[in-house]
Amino acid sequence: MSNSILQLKDIHRHFFQGGEDLHILKGVNLEVRASETVSLVGASGAGKSTLLHITGLLEKADKGDVIIDGVSCNGLSDIRRTRIRRNDIGFVYQFHHLLPEFTALENVVMPQMIAGVGRKKSRERAEELLGKMGLSERLTHRPSQLSGGEQQRVAIARALANRPRLLLADEPTGNLDEATGTEVLRILLDLAREEGTAALLATHNNEFAKKTGRCVILKDGTLHDS
Numbered sequence: 001m002s003n004s005i006l007q008l009k010d011i012h013r014h015f016f017q018g019g020e021d022l023h024i025l026k027g028v029n030l031e032v033r034a035s036e037t038v039s040l041v042g043a044s045g046a047g048k049s050t051l052l053h054i055t056g057l058l059e060k061a062d063k064g065d066v067i068i069d070g071v072s073c074n075g076l077s078d079i080r081r082t083r084i085r086r087n088d089i090g091f092v093y094q095f096h097h098l099l100p101e102f103t104a105l106e107n108v109v110m111p112q113m114i115a116g117v118g119r120k121k122s123r124e125r126a127e128e129l130l131g132k133m134g135l136s137e138r139l140t141h142r143p144s145q146l147s148g149g150e151q152q153r154v155a156i157a158r159a160l161a162n163r164p165r166l167l168l169a170d171e172p173t174g175n176l177d178e179a180t181g182t183e184v185l186r187i188l189l190d191l192a193r194e195e196g197t198a199a200l201l202a203t204h205n206n207e208f209a210k211k212t213g214r215c216v217i218l219k220d221g222t223l224h225d226s
Contacts, residue, residue: 011064037189041226056091068166092172104141126157152176
């Protein structure tokens with residue numbers, strides 16, 4: 001479909017561990033459209049992070065294809081995969097991974113400048129996103145001067161800075177208390193919809209999963225509708 005941003009087709013992944021062949025993903029199929037938010041739930045060890053790594057082109061599947069905004073990534077060179085990760089995919093992790101020596105503003109400006117955006121436009125975009133996050137008064141603060149919820153909001157702004165077509169989040173509220181996590185999730189989902197970004201979020205929190213537009217469950221190596 002024309003507004004399909006992500007397609008996972010027959011994704012397989014296995015690992016050898018302790019003399020065993022562990023088949024973690026056994027033919028995963030998924031489609032996520034522009035502005036759609038999908039939660040990925042499953043038991044610990046089910047393979048949620050592995051699936052996100054493959055979707056984000058950080059890891060290669062043993063079989064199957066990842067199609068991002070119409071581009072088949074299966075046979076791409078490492079350089080092309082890196083370019084897609086940089087320009088078309090935004091990542092949010094459980095831990096914010098902000099650069100401690102830089103301010104909130106600089107943390108959101110930097111990925112834009114790496115992508116070739118000029119300093120003025122990068123700053124304007126960073127200020128816009130951080131403003132939507134309620135952080136206009138915290139632009140010059142370094143991560144150590146921000147609360148956990150504020151740091152994660154900066155991380156979300158950084159992930160959206162280059163207007164990615166796809167946002168991937170791995171337990172984005174897992175390191176926050178429930179009230180803060182609820183607020184951070186609301187902001188993340190609202191911004192993804194506003195930006196027209198397809199979003200896939202791995203979470204162990206069933207209440208948070210209900211707040212997304214759709215929920216899929218990873219069980220026994222395949223995806224099932226909630």
